[in-house]
Amino acid sequence: MDVKRALSVPAEKSEGAKDTTIRWLWGKADGADKFALRLIEVAPGGSTPHHSHPYEHEVYVLEGKVRLMGAAGEHLLEAGDTAFVRPSEVHQFVNAGDGVLRFLCGIPL
């Protein structure tokens, strides 16, 4: 069993994203080999890439507002909202507020 304060995990620049960092809360380095949990932070004006990949996302918004763009439209989400982005689905997370956007994002490993 391991525990930590999420914001104590080093924030790494998220390659290909604008003003966005990623903290790997639990992943292969911790012995997690089925799925990873990451904390993503997007500064005001920032966004993740408009992209797709062969794995899904399971997302929970902790703080701030996000415009989640998909092929079929967009959703405005805030703290307490959750999203499932299917494998190979085009998506983008855009900070739609004046403050930091924080969300958890799970991916399979």
Next chain:
Amino acid sequence: MDVKRALSVPAEKSEGAKDTTIRWLWGKADGADKFALRLIEVAPGGSTPHHSHPYEHEVYVLEGKVRLMGAAGEHLLEAGDTAFVRPSEVHQFVNAGDGVLRFLCGIPL
């Protein structure tokens, strides 16, 4: 892509736990087949079973205080803390506060 308000997902009684409900935010019913994300709520005085199972937990505390009991001791966690419970590790989540305890809990599928 699917989105929803986490608290709009029906809360089911968590079998074997005391004063605890579980909301399956994303699971097999939604097309998620690698891992599931659940929102667990424990009322004051409540707790999950002291048990183990062959799969891991990845946990993020959203609200309240939790005493996370393990074989090697216990941890007092609050909002913004995160935990990794390894496969087959004995564990129990006990509400250690005066209000509701809410945490996210990911499991492999």
